Amino acid sequence: xxxxxxxxxxxxxxxxxxxxxxxEGYDVATASxxxxxxxxxxxxxxxxxxxxxxMPVMNGIEMLTEIRQRHPQxxxxxxxFLSAHAQKAHVEEGISTGAQHYLTKPVDHDTLxxxxxxxxxxxxxxxxxxxxxxxxxxxxxxxx
Amino acid sequence: xxxPGSGGTTPKSAPKPGSxxxxxxxxxxAALGALCISVGFVFVIWIQTDRARAQLYExxxxxxxxxxxxxxxxxxxxxRWRKPAIVQQVYDSVIANxxxxxxxxxxxxxxxxxxxxxxxxxSNPIDISGFLDDENADPANTGHATTTLxxxxxxIAPVMSxxxxxxxxxxxxxxxxxxxxxxxHDMMVQxxxxxxxxxxxxxxxSLLIVHRYLSQPLAQIAAATNRIANGDxxxxxxxxxRKDEIGDMxxxxxxxxxxxALIDRLTAEQQQQTQRLANALEKEREYxxxxxxxxxMVSHExxxxxxxxxxxxxxxxxxxxxxxxxxxxxxxxxxxxxVTRMIELIDSxxxxxxxxxxxxxxxLGECDFAALLKDICQRQQEISKHHKISxxxxxxxxxxxxxxxxxxxxxTNLLSNAVKYxxxxxxxxxxxxxxxxxxxxxxxxxxxxxxxxxxxxxxxKFFRASTSTGIPGTGIGLHxxxxxxxxxxxxxxxxxIEGQGTTFSVTFPIRQSAHEATTTxxxxxxxxxxx
Numbered sequence: 001x002x003x004x005x006x007x008x009x010x011x012x013x014x015x016x017x018x019x020x021x022x023x024e025g026y027d028v029a030t031a032s033x034x035x036x037x038x039x040x041x042x043x044x045x046x047x048x049x050x051x052x053x054x055m056p057v058m059n060g061i062e063m064l065t066e067i068r069q070r071h072p073q074x075x076x077x078x079x080x081f082l083s084a085h086a087q088k089a090h091v092e093e094g095i096s097t098g099a100q101h102y103l104t105k106p107v108d109h110d111t112l113x114x115x116x117x118x119x120x121x122x123x124x125x126x127x128x129x130x131x132x133x134x135x136x137x138x139x140x141x142x143x144x
Numbered sequence: 145x146x147x148p149g150s151g152g153t154t155p156k157s158a159p160k161p162g163s164x165x166x167x168x169x170x171x172x173x174a175a176l177g178a179l180c181i182s183v184g185f186v187f188v189i190w191i192q193t194d195r196a197r198a199q200l201y202e203x204x205x206x207x208x209x210x211x212x213x214x215x216x217x218x219x220x221x222x223x224r225w226r227k228p229a230i231v232q233q234v235y236d237s238v239i240a241n242x243x244x245x246x247x248x249x250x251x252x253x254x255x256x257x258x259x260x261x262x263x264x265x266x267s268n269p270i271d272i273s274g275f276l277d278d279e280n281a282d283p284a285n286t287g288h289a290t291t292t293l294x295x296x297x298x299x300i301a302p303v304m305s306x307x308x309x310x311x312x313x314x315x316x317x318x319x320x321x322x323x324x325x326x327x328x329h330d331m332m333v334q335x336x337x338x339x340x341x342x343x344x345x346x347x348x349x350s351l352l353i354v355h356r357y358l359s360q361p362l363a364q365i366a367a368a369t370n371r372i373a374n375g376d377x378x379x380x381x382x383x384x385x386r387k388d389e390i391g392d393m394x395x396x397x398x399x400x401x402x403x404x405a406l407i408d409r410l411t412a413e414q415q416q417q418t419q420r421l422a423n424a425l426e427k428e429r430e431y432x433x434x435x436x437x438x439x440x441m442v443s444h445e446x447x448x449x450x451x452x453x454x455x456x457x458x459x460x461x462x463x464x465x466x467x468x469x470x471x472x473x474x475x476x477x478x479x480x481x482x483v484t485r486m487i488e489l490i491d492s493x494x495x496x497x498x499x500x501x502x503x504x505x506x507x508l509g510e511c512d513f514a515a516l517l518k519d520i521c522q523r524q525q526e527i528s529k530h531h532k533i534s535x536x537x538x539x540x541x542x543x544x545x546x547x548x549x550x551x552x553x554x555x556t557n558l559l560s561n562a563v564k565y566x567x568x569x570x571x572x573x574x575x576x577x578x579x580x581x582x583x584x585x586x587x588x589x590x591x592x593x594x595x596x597x598x599x600x601x602x603x604x605k606f607f608r609a610s611t612s613t614g615i616p617g618t619g620i621g622l623h624x625x626x627x628x629x630x631x632x633x634x635x636x637x638x639x640x641i642e643g644q645g646t647t648f649s650v651t652f653p654i655r656q657s658a659h660e661a662t663t664t665x666x667x668x669x670x671x672x673x674x675x
């Protein structure tokens with residue numbers, strides 16, 4: 001089963017989405033801010049990160065920057081932002097930092113699930129071609 | 145004057161006039177005058193001395209000639225009878241009379257043979273006979289003659305017979321001319337001394353006058369110009385009362401000084417104006433930035449509860465017939481909480497526009513403040529399960545007169561801030577009590593804190609402390625809180641240490657009688673909120 005790390009500070013939102021993701025069969029870990037997200041990332045080794053942007057302690061953009069700079073083993077792990085900031089500038093900032101997708105709240109659950117599915121399968125095809133990434137290997141073993 | 149830093153010309157400081165300079169205009173003039181006058185005086189003295197000497201010479205000549213003639217008269221007998229002893233006697237008496245100044249004398253007979261010679265100073269004899277070879281000295285032709293010989297003045301006179309027709313002999317007397325020369329020399333020295341003494345006095349006086357009335361005023365005006373050029377606005381320019389060119393110059397300088405002051409004032413005013421505009425622009429920019437941030441945050445703050453409501457609704461929709469009643473209740477609970485959040489946000493946003501419009505009015509009523517505060521804390525505790533909110537209320541009257549709805553807004557804001565800005569520090573203390581005639585409530589957290597330099601701006605509209613980065617918020621809550629407390633004649637203050645926590649203290653006066661209330665239905669509000 002693919003593993004998804006979900007980082008969100010709003011507990012009510014987090015609970016709903018965890019339910020949906022688990023119903024869909026994903027292995028889900030959660031964190032309530034970017035800092036917790038980083039430690040969960042190293043422990044959980046997810047195939048995809050779904051994250052809010054605006055969070056206390058460390059926001060989603062900072063977390064992504066940290067991953068891209070300090071943890072090269074996750075350089076190909078896709079990240080999807082799900083944020084209540086809907087302005088163009090925020091979307092551009094998220095994408096330019098290295099996120100695959102930037103979704104705005106509120107989000108349609110079916111749309112979100114389809115997008116996660118597509119992103120993960122695209123990722124699998126890509127890592128299948130270049131199977132020299134230790135993170136990717138971990139992910140493959142984890143998914144079997 | 146160009147503004148500093150404009151890249152143009154910077155004001156030069158005026159050259160400093162030497163206070164003790166030798167080559168002043170007056171000194172130069174005095175030196176030139178002294179030179180001209182000295183040359184003139186030397187010339188005049190020289191001419192005058194020469195003329196005086198000639199006069200002295202004339203007088204002496206006249207006197208000596210007369211004296212010689214008198215002696216010649218006395219000597220007729222002795223010469224005729226060749227009695228040198230008598231001649232010697234006469235000469236002795238003549239020479240002894242120092243007033244006459246005779247230094248040598250000779251007598252000749254009628255054949256011009258030497259009869260007697262007399263020298264006053266034997267060691268330095270005067271050779272009178274040599275002189276007699278001179279053609280001018282022929283007493284036969286001239287009767288008597290004069291000449292100068294070796295700085296001596298010689299008078300020759302015939303010794304005539306009684307009838308005056310026959311020449312019995314000749315006498316020649318020599319006078320020392322050095323006394324005459326000495327006299328004229330003394331005169332010249334005296335004249336020069338007096339002249340140069342007077343000249344020195346004249347020059348000194350002229351210098352003093354020139355210095356006092358020309359040089360000094362010029363130097364003072366130059367110094368005043370210099371000080372004005374260097375920015376001395378209050379300087380009183382000297383010599384403005386004079387009616388000559390110096391006065392004109394001083395009055396022109398006063399005009400110049402006034403113009404400088406005017407230019408300075410205009411420049412300063414312009415700079416102030418520029419500064420005011422720059423400040424206003426800076427404030428406007430800051431406000432615009434804050435406002436943009438506010439709009440962004442308001443959008444975020446609305447979207448978050450909307451997302452919660454939408455998420456819950458989608459779940460209910462998908463799980464129709466599968467959810468248990470408890471699960472359903474949980475979902476509707478989330479929806480209701482999200483709705484409350486939105487209403488609070490709408491309320492505070494609207495309140496801020498009402499503050500701007502000045503249309504907020506309190507709806508005062510009697511209220512159990514202790515119960516209200518506990519209720520607010522309890523509500524916040526239910527929302528923030530990670531935090532531990534402790535409430536202590538002491539000595540609170542059963543009922544005080546406040547606008548319960550607005551007070552609810554105040555403390556809900558302060559508590560939600562305490563929770564929000566202390567994400568990792570669960571302990572929050574709320575203490576309420578009475579100090580004098582006032583209710584004092586403090587809300588303390590051990591969270592992020594606020595940088596000291598940002599504290600004065602904390603209650604400004606849209607302002608958010610730099611430590612709030614990443615934490616949702618609109619920057620209007622504290623602005624609203626301060627305004628609502630001030631409507632209750634109270635005040636709010638904040639103490640904070642960055643990284644250690646923040647304490648807000650609210651103070652407002654107790655009003656216990658209901659007759660101050662503007663409405664009566666406000667009484668039921670706390671009950672309504674706690675429901």
